[in-house]
Amino acid sequence: xxxxxxxxxxxxxxxxxxxxxxxxxxxTLFFILVVVLTPISRWQxxxxxxxxxxTLIIISRVPPLYVxxxxxxxxxFVVLIAIFIPFFKEGEVAGSYNIWMWxxxxxxxxxxxxxxxxxxxxxxxxxxxxxxxTTRFSHLLKGLEQLRLPRVMVMILSxxxxxxxxxxxxxxRMKQARDSRNLGGGRLRQLRTVGNMIGxxxxxxxxxxxxxxxxxxxxxxxxxxRTLEKPSFSQRDALFALTLGLVLIxxxxxxxxx
Amino acid sequence: MEEIxxxxxxxxxxxxxxxxxxxxxxxxxxxxxxxxxxxxxxxKSTLLLHFNGILHSDGVVRVLxxxxxxKNLKWVRGKVGLVFQNPDDQLFSPTVFDDIAFGPxxxxxxxxxxxxxxxxxxxxxxxxxxxxxxPHHLSLGEKKRIxxxxxxxxxxxxxxxxxxxxxxxxxxxxSLIELLKGLAITKVIASHDLxxxxxxxxxxxxxxxxxxVADGATSQILAxxxxxxxxxxxxxxxxx
Numbered sequence: 444x445x446x447x448x449x450x451x452x453x454x455x456x457x458x459x460x461x462x463x464x465x466x467x468x469x470x471t472l473f474f475i476l477v478v479v480l481t482p483i484s485r486w487q488x489x490x491x492x493x494x495x496x497x498t499l500i501i502i503s504r505v506p507p508l509y510v511x512x513x514x515x516x517x518x519x520f521v522v523l524i525a526i527f528i529p530f531f532k533e534g535e536v537a538g539s540y541n542i543w544m545w546x547x548x549x550x551x552x553x554x555x556x557x558x559x560x561x562x563x564x565x566x567x568x569x570x571x572x573x574x575x576x577t578t579r580f581s582h583l584l585k586g587l588e589q590l591r592l593p594r595v596m597v598m599i600l601s602x603x604x605x606x607x608x609x610x611x612x613x614x615x616r617m618k619q620a621r622d623s624r625n626l627g628g629g630r631l632r633q634l635r636t637v638g639n640m641i642g643x644x645x646x647x648x649x650x651x652x653x654x655x656x657x658x659x660x661x662x663x664x665x666x667x668x669r670t671l672e673k674p675s676f677s678q679r680d681a682l683f684a685l686t687l688g689l690v691l692i693x694x695x696x697x698x699x700x701x
Numbered sequence: 702m703e704e705i706x707x708x709x710x711x712x713x714x715x716x717x718x719x720x721x722x723x724x725x726x727x728x729x730x731x732x733x734x735x736x737x738x739x740x741x742x743x744x745k746s747t748l749l750l751h752f753n754g755i756l757h758s759d760g761v762v763r764v765l766x767x768x769x770x771x772k773n774l775k776w777v778r779g780k781v782g783l784v785f786q787n788p789d790d791q792l793f794s795p796t797v798f799d800d801i802a803f804g805p806x807x808x809x810x811x812x813x814x815x816x817x818x819x820x821x822x823x824x825x826x827x828x829x830x831x832x833x834x835x836p837h838h839l840s841l842g843e844k845k846r847i848x849x850x851x852x853x854x855x856x857x858x859x860x861x862x863x864x865x866x867x868x869x870x871x872x873x874x875x876s877l878i879e880l881l882k883g884l885a886i887t888k889v890i891a892s893h894d895l896x897x898x899x900x901x902x903x904x905x906x907x908x909x910x911x912x913x914v915a916d917g918a919t920s921q922i923l924a925x926x927x928x929x930x931x932x933x934x935x936x937x938x939x940x941x
Contacts, residue, residue, distance in 0.1 A: 581795035581835070601795050608837050609789055654790040657755050661783040662855060663775055663807035671802065671812050 452505045453579040458679075459503035460577045464586025466680040470687050471574045475567045477691045483559045485698050489566065495690065496569045505576045510569065517568040518561070525560045529553035580604050585670075594668040606651070614644065702730040705859045705887050706752055706781065707763040713747060713756065713911075721747040722911040729859060729889055736902035736919060737891040740933030744911040745863070745891040746786070752861050752889070753781035765858065779808055782857030786864040788844035792836035797823075797847055800836060804855040822854035823847075826880060842873030846880065859887040866894045893934060899923060907932055 453460070459467070474492075481488050500510055529537075532553030539548045575583065584604075588597045617640050625633075706729040713722040721744045729735060737745050750756040752764075754774045762769045764777050785791045794800040801819045810818065823829050826846040836844060845865060852860060865881065866874040878900050881888065892898060898905055898919060905922045907915040909932040915922055922928065929935035 581799070584795060602793060604795055605793055605837065651790060654785065654787070655793050657750065658785050658791045658793065659803070660755055661753055661778060661785070662804035662851065663778045664803075665775065665807065669806040671806070671815060 452509070452576045453582075455504055455577065457503045457577070458683075459499060459573070461679070462577075462683055463677065463680045464578050464582045465590055466684050467574050467578055468583070468586050468590060470684055471570050473688065473691060474570050477695055478563055478566045478570075480695075481563075481698060483555060488694055488698055489562050491694060492566050493569075495687075496566060496573065500569070500573055503573060503577045505573070510572050510576065513572050514565060514568050517564050521561050521564045525557050528557045528560070532556055588670060594670075598668055602655075606648075609651075610644070610648065613647065614640075617643070702732070703765075704763075705729045705731055705765060706889075708748075708751070709761055709763075711748075711751060711758055711761045713751070713758060715747075720911060722751075725908070725911070725913055727906060727913060727916065729887065731858075731887055733904060734888040734890070734902045736898040736905040737889060737908060738893055738895070738898060738905055738934060739908035740893065743908045743932075745908055747911075748908065749783060749861050749863055749889070749891055752859075753778050753783050755783070775807075779855055780858045782852035782855055782860050784848050784852050784860065784862040784865070786867060788836075788841070788848040791848040791851065792844060795835060796832065797828075797834050797836060797839075798832040800847065801851050801854045804851060808855060818854045818856070822850040825853055825884065826850045840873075842869055842877065845869065845873075845877060849880075853884070853886075857886070859889065860884065861889045861891075863891045864894075865890060866892065866897050895923060895934065907934070909933070 474495075478489075478492055481492075497507075500507055529549045530547060530553065532550050534550040534552035537549045537551045537554060539546065541547075578586070581601075581604075584597055584601050587600070588594065621636060621640065625636075706727075708725055708727050711722055711725045712720075714720045725744075725748060737748065739745050747756065751758055751762050754762070754769045754777050757769075757771075764780055767773060767776075769777050792800050794803060798819055801822055802815050805815045805818050819832065820829070823831060826849050828843065828846050828850065831839075831843070831847065836847065839847065849860070849862070849865075862881075865877060869877065874894075874897070878897055881890070881901060888902075890897070890902060902919050904917070905915075905919040906913055907922065907928070914932060915925075915928060926935055930937050
């Protein structure tokens with residue numbers, strides 16, 4: 444089976460790659476917080492955020508096209524959530540349409556809010572892609588753990604990372620088995636097959652879960668998760684966090700000032 | 702000889718009412734390598750799960766003379782190392798290091814000890830330098846070796862392995878057999894790979910429909926064509 448990588452470019456060796464995962468986690472969260480809390484009208488600030496992320500992406504030597512492609516995945520979700528805002532927000536009317544029985548109006552302020560949500564989501568996802576593309580997933584988990592995220596949640600994430608490809612492989616095998624016997628048939632029948640496959644997959648995953656738990660117990664697992672702590676906070680981390688933090692704080696202050 | 706595992710008259714049925722084991726008795730002595738053979742669904746895996754208390758049966762299984770019960774489960778699991786058939790179940794951590802360290806950490810080793818024992822265990826299975834790798838990206842043969850290392854790292858008294866060579870190509874299979882041969886530890890190997898049994902195990906136990914039907918020298922058991930055929934371990938020749 445084809446082996447996929449969630450953290451494809453994480454083996455690189457740039458300044459960003461070498462940072463401690465905790466530094467990256469905290470600065471990323473801080474960045475997202477600042478982006479989200481920026482008032483709508485400050486388009487200059489958003490331009491600045493974009494320049495900031497773009498610079499970091501270039502420093503990290505992760506292919507920009509790859510980042511761009513992955514970032515587009517967020518658009519449908521945002522659109523789904525925010526699509527109605529331009530129609531319901533009150534204000535100066537940008538356009539009015541008659542669709543069958545309804546009178547639909549779009550307002551300028553509504554459009555502005557919509558675009559703003561899109562921009563914020565996109566900037567946030569860019570920074571998150573940068574984080575996951577430059578950090579190995581196992582290091583990311585270590586970082587979360589050292590930042591005192593509850594161990595159970597870290598374990599769930601680590602199981603997800605370990606088994607998602609096992610599941611994907613299983614789905615691919617099931618699809619191949621289905622296709623090699625599928626001699627046409629109506630849409631409805633195909634849909635039923637898909638339903639059966641999902642059910643089978645669920646049962647298999649459930650049973651695998653039981654076997655994994657047995658394997659954990661066989662090695663002395665008693666419900667308490669233990670790990671080796673290995674802090675490696677360096678000067679570089681402090682410098683990076685400080686610089687980025689200062690830039691962001693300056694932007695926030697500038698926003699409040701003007 | 703010292704008894705490592707003793708099972709007295711063990712019967713077990715799954716919650717759905719399906720009987721899996723009935724009246725199984727056997728003794729594993731220190732230094733032995735025993736093959737547990739039998740057809741599919743004979744109860745081999747179920748029996749192995751009793752050896753370190755994953756499945757319970759108070760007082761019927763004794764490890765190093767002590768009856769296995771709720772209170773000494775942790776001790777038992779340190780003494781009886783169980784390697785599961787599917788390494789994708791056995792290896793559940795993001796990296797090989799984390800997986801091998803899992804057992805020793807649960808046993809309460811400190812950091813230096815854990816690092817030492819992980820390096821040692823990888824060396825024993827010939828996989829030194831694989832610490833940072835992700836189990837998902839290993840070949841099946843490599844996964845099987847790592848799975849054995851995860852258990853060896855706990856320094857058990859007996860290694861219990863379920864189907865070590867299933868799905869392996871002949872090359873990987875024989876190198877795994879050589880590896881197991883080189884490990885100086887008491888071993889119980891469940892398998893229906895008779896080549897492996899012949900190469901590795903002086904003693905064999907046949908399990909069929911949850912019962913022990915033969916227990917003796919491998920050379921004698923494998924020579925008894927009729928016995929093997931009766932229990933799904935050889936081709937059923939038509940009479941005459």
